Amino acid sequence: MTNRQLIIVGFMGSGKTTIAREVARRLNCVVIDLDDFITTSTGRSPAEIIQQNGEPGFREIETRLLDEVLRQNLAAIIAAGGGAWTIPENRRRISKVGAKTVWLDAPFELCWKRIQSNEEARPLAPSREAADQLYQNRRPVYELADLRITIADGESVDEVAARIVSLI
Ligand code: S3P
Numbered sequence: 001m002t003n004r005q006l007i008i009v010g011f012m013g014s015g016k017t018t019i020a021r022e023v024a025r026r027l028n029c030v031v032i033d034l035d036d037f038i039t040t041s042t043g044r045s046p047a048e049i050i051q052q053n054g055e056p057g058f059r060e061i062e063t064r065l066l067d068e069v070l071r072q073n074l075a076a077i078i079a080a081g082g083g084a085w086t087i088p089e090n091r092r093r094i095s096k097v098g099a100k101t102v103w104l105d106a107p108f109e110l111c112w113k114r115i116q117s118n119e120e121a122r123p124l125a126p127s128r129e130a131a132d133q134l135y136q137n138r139r140p141v142y143e144l145a146d147l148r149i150t151i152a153d154g155e156s157v158d159e160v161a162a163r164i165v166s167l168i
Helices: 018-028 034-042 046-072 088-097 109-118 129-141 157-168
Strands: 007-010 030-033 078-079 100-105 147-150
Touching: 007 018, 018 030, 018 078, 018 157, 034 046, 034 078, 034 157, 046 088, 100 129, 100 157, 109 129, 147 157
Parallel strands: 007 078, 007 100, 030 078, 100 147
Antiparallel strands: none
């Protein structure tokens, strides 16, 4: 990997955390899940922070902790939260450190299926309609990522991770 940090972006339920783990295993490098880092650093999950402080309060914390991760400059695969890449300030910081980004472009139906079946609370996707709207609004921003991996329903984690590794 020429860039030390690879950031996996994409909508909620696109598989960022799982894929990041497998890519890191294959490349023998560290994996950092930004949502987990937020939880351990603040003692609250992203969902709790959004519910208690509102989305702007969460984004402030997210930007600060993303910055902390980027500054560590570890050879790492970083799974971002679904909204992190949509914030211009975050994109600016990511590009400043020269990290590479990969968009997991998963179909809405697949993301929604996972959002629904997952125990993790997603306050920004309270209904199918709201999630779909957010998904559509964010697509043009996800497109700004360096690489795009189109994911088909039924594709295995191994297949997706292998494709990413072959591209970087
Ligand atoms: C969010 C996605 C979540 C989490 C927070 C906000 C978003 O992460 O960061 O609830 O704005 O899309 P996942 O994409 O891992 O669900």
